[in-house]
Amino acid sequence: MLEVRNLSKTYDGVVALRNINLVIEKSEVVGIYGPNGSGKSTLLKIVSGFEKPTCGTVIFEGRDITNEKPYKIARMGILYSFQIPRLFTNLSVLDNLSLGLIRELGKFKAYEESLKILSELDLENLASKKAGELSQGEMKLLEVLKVLISKPKLLLLDEPFASLDSENVKKMLKILLKQRYTMVITAHRMKILKRIASRCLEIREGKIAKYEKIR
Amino acid sequence: MKDSQAILGLMVATVIFAPFILKLTLVFWIMNLAVVYSILVLSWIIMNKYTGYTSFAHSFPFGISAYLFALYGFLSIPVSCFISFVIFLILSKLNKEKFVFSTFILAIVFWMAVPYLTFNYDNIVVGGEEGLSLKSLPLMDSYLLSSSFLITSLFLLLFLEKTRVGLYLLAVGNDEVAAMGLGLNVNLIKSVCFVISSLIAVFSGVFYAVFFGHVSPDVFSVEVSLFPFIATILGQSYPVSVLISFALILSTRASVLVKYHLLLYASLLVVFPKLRRYAIARGAKFI
Numbered sequence: 001m002l003e004v005r006n007l008s009k010t011y012d013g014v015v016a017l018r019n020i021n022l023v024i025e026k027s028e029v030v031g032i033y034g035p036n037g038s039g040k041s042t043l044l045k046i047v048s049g050f051e052k053p054t055c056g057t058v059i060f061e062g063r064d065i066t067n068e069k070p071y072k073i074a075r076m077g078i079l080y081s082f083q084i085p086r087l088f089t090n091l092s093v094l095d096n097l098s099l100g101l102i103r104e105l106g107k108f109k110a111y112e113e114s115l116k117i118l119s120e121l122d123l124e125n126l127a128s129k130k131a132g133e134l135s136q137g138e139m140k141l142l143e144v145l146k147v148l149i150s151k152p153k154l155l156l157l158d159e160p161f162a163s164l165d166s167e168n169v170k171k172m173l174k175i176l177l178k179q180r181y182t183m184v185i186t187a188h189r190m191k192i193l194k195r196i197a198s199r200c201l202e203i204r205e206g207k208i209a210k211y212e213k214i215r
Numbered sequence: 216m217k218d219s220q221a222i223l224g225l226m227v228a229t230v231i232f233a234p235f236i237l238k239l240t241l242v243f244w245i246m247n248l249a250v251v252y253s254i255l256v257l258s259w260i261i262m263n264k265y266t267g268y269t270s271f272a273h274s275f276p277f278g279i280s281a282y283l284f285a286l287y288g289f290l291s292i293p294v295s296c297f298i299s300f301v302i303f304l305i306l307s308k309l310n311k312e313k314f315v316f317s318t319f320i321l322a323i324v325f326w327m328a329v330p331y332l333t334f335n336y337d338n339i340v341v342g343g344e345e346g347l348s349l350k351s352l353p354l355m356d357s358y359l360l361s362s363s364f365l366i367t368s369l370f371l372l373l374f375l376e377k378t379r380v381g382l383y384l385l386a387v388g389n390d391e392v393a394a395m396g397l398g399l400n401v402n403l404i405k406s407v408c409f410v411i412s413s414l415i416a417v418f419s420g421v422f423y424a425v426f427f428g429h430v431s432p433d434v435f436s437v438e439v440s441l442f443p444f445i446a447t448i449l450g451q452s453y454p455v456s457v458l459i460s461f462a463l464i465l466s467t468r469a470s471v472l473v474k475y476h477l478l479l480y481a482s483l484l485v486v487f488p489k490l491r492r493y494a495i496a497r498g499a500k501f502i
Contacts, residue, residue, distance in 0.1 A: 048396070074398035086393035088386050099386055100397045107379050150397070 001026045001182055002047065002078075002154060007056030009042050009206075016042045018206040020056070024154070024182060031193030031214075032186045034203040040186040041083055043203070044156045047184075048080035049073040060154070077153030083162060083186075085143035089132030093118070096131050096142060100150035117149055121171065137168035144175065155183045161192055228366060243354050249464035250361045251423045252442060257368055258415035259443030262303070265384040265408040267391065268311055272318035274439035275299060275325055276413050280420030281430040285347035286334060292417055299413035304406060322440040329432040344432065351428025361422040368415060384408065438477065445480050449487050 007020040017039045024030055032040050045051040047058055049070035057066045065073055074080075079100075088096050097114035098107070105113065118124045123141070126134065131142060144160050160176070161169055169192070176185070176196050187193050193200050194214055202210040233246070259273050276299035283291030306317050333342040341347055352360070375381040383404055386394045391401045424430050433439075 050392070050396075070395045071398050071400050074396055080396055082393070082396070086390055086396070088389040088393060090389045091382075091385060095382060095385075099382060099394075099399075102379050102382065103398070107382070146397070 001028075001061060003059040004043075004047070005057045005059065007043070007046065007058070008054050009039075009046060009051065010054050015206050017046075017053070020206075020208060022201075022208070024184065026182055027180065028199065029183045029185065029197045031190070031197030031200040032184060032203055033188065033190045033193055033200060034186075034209075035188065038203045039206040040203055041158050044080060044158050044184065044186060047073075048078055048156055050080065078156065079147035079150060079152040079154075080156040081144050081147045081158060081160065083158040085139040087131040087134075087139060087142055087146070089130065091131060092128050093123075093131055093134070093142060094127045096146055097149050100146060104150075114149060117145060121145075121175065137164050140164055141168060141171060141175070144172065148175070148179065148181075152181060155179070155181045157183060157185045159186050159188070161187055240354065243358055245464065247354065247358045247361065247426050250358065250365050251419050251426060252446075252464055254361065254365050254368070254419035254422065255416055255439070256443045256446045257365070257372070258412045258419065260447055261372065261415065262408060262412040263388075263447065265388040266307070266405045267388050268303075268307060269315045269444070270303070270318045271315060271440045271444065272302070272306075272321045273412075273416050273443055274322050274435050274437075275302065276416035277420040277423070277439055278325065278329070278430075278434035280417040281424040281434045282329075282347060284421045284424045285349040285430045286336070292414075292421060295417045295420070296410070296414045299417065300406075300409050303409040303413065307405060307409070319440070322435070322437060326432070326435040326437060329435050346429060346431035346433075348429045349424060352425045354426075357422070357426045361426070364418060364422070441480070445484055449483060 002022075002024040004020055004022040007017055007022075008015070009017040020039075020043060032043070034040055042051060046053050049065070049068055049072070053066065057064055059065070060073075060076060060078060063076075065076065065078075068076075070080075088099070091099075094111060094114050097117065098110035101110035101113055104110075115124065115127060118127055121141075123138075126138065126142075131139070134142060140160065140163065144157060147155060157176075160172055164172060173192075173195060176183070183196075185193060185196060190200055190202070190212075197214055200212045200214060201208050202212075233242070255273060255277055258276070259270060262268055262270055262273075276295055279298060280291050280295035283295050287294075302321070306314050306321070309317055330344045333340050334347070335341075351357070376385065383394070383399055384407075386397075387399060387401050387404045387408075391405075394404075395401050420434065423434065
């Protein structure tokens with residue numbers, strides 16, 4: 001489904017990624033772990049189009065998407081959830097969720113679908129609240145739900161567990177374990193990824209240091 | 216929110232229809248000016264709210280349309296709109312901070328340059344510091360035209376926000392990177408906003424020209440550039456900002472404040488955000 005070939009990225013002479021090669025199959029959940037600054041987020045940002053690689057290519061469903069714009073990549077079905085939540089803070093939680101669905105379903109059905117998701121997670125009381133008024137944990141959940149609701153072909157989750165308390169980690173796990181999408185999830189440590197991922201890889205200093213098959 | 220918007224809409228309508236009840240020429244005159252500036256404020260908010268760009272160059276579409284209308288009539292509307300759109304689009308390629316400064320510089324440059332612009336019109340040199348004259352509309356007609364335009368635009372915009380396109384616009388204005396991540400064509404949405412904003416500002420310039428029957432280089436002045444910013448800082452939303460711009464024009468033009476209105480604007484800009492923070496900290500809610 002996704003193939004990354006000889007991908008490298010440098011920022012003002014500092015190497016963030018070195019010659020990364022990676023293949024992700026359909027329905028696979030790949031966990032990427034590594035310390036801060038190892039290049040995990042850079043890899044996801046390049047795949048989603050928010051960063052351009054210094055060299056190398058990204059192939060999605062047989063098509064070279066290396067230099068495509070982020071919105072075109074999103075329309076192809078690759079959605080990226082930011083490490084630091086980027087929500088529409090002036091809009092309600094319901095509006096934030098509906099935005100990803102509205103083009104396909106229309107406003108009414110998109111709201112209906114969003115409310116359904118919120119009530120499944122016992123979060124319907126947040127529906128009319130402005131996203132900017134949410135707690136840190138709720139923002140993180142909403143950031144993931146916002147992309148997840150659009151039923152993407154490939155979901156890129158950048159540190160979904162970072163800065164979450166144990167209660168919200170449980171909620172996030174509950175959400176992610178229910179999904180059947182192809183996913184790439186990054187985290188600092190492997191322990192939490194092992195519960196979701198079918199395969200894990202470690203990135204260190206911009207290089208893939210270790211592969212591990214989980215299940 | 217819906218109720219408050221309806222009440223504000225009703226207030227705007229009441230303010231607009233007041234001169235017909237009072238039937239005083241002076242009231243008509245001042246209200247007409249207030250309507251023209253309110254339309255300009257509306258055009259400014261559209262750009263600010265839906266693209267996140269703060270413009271100090273709305274005096275440009277306002278002034279250029281007034282000038283071109285005096286010279287070429289209705290042809291000025293599409294031409295001024297296109298020129299303004301292209302300028303805003305080019306400047307928007309800079310980041311949002313640079314956009315603020317570059318639009319301010321543009322406004323100053325035009326304000327300085329226009330007094331040197333002269334036109335040969337039927338072998339008579341016109342323009343320069345004197346500006347241009349044209350046939351004005353009767354006060355009542357001019358007022359009806361501009362006030363109906365203001366009310367219609369205001370309600371269309373409030374309606375637009377309830378639609379799918381409105382939600383896209385609000386999302387892009389709020390966080391364009393996040394909007395891109397959800398598959399929204401941010402550049403297209405921003406361009407649509409620039410067109411709508413330019414068009415409404417162009418209409419305010421045309422209404423100004425037909426109201427006064429004369430256009431001077433002052434239509435490009437810094438005061439015109441700053442006015443929408445001041446009204447929006449004080450108003451924060453469409454209906455309230457429009458009301459504020461009304462109040463500002465009325466209070467400064469119809470009283471001894473006329474000499475000191477810039478001082479009043481400056482004081483409001485300094486004092487109001489502090490008062491607002493103070494009120495919010497004590498639980499006040501603004502629309």
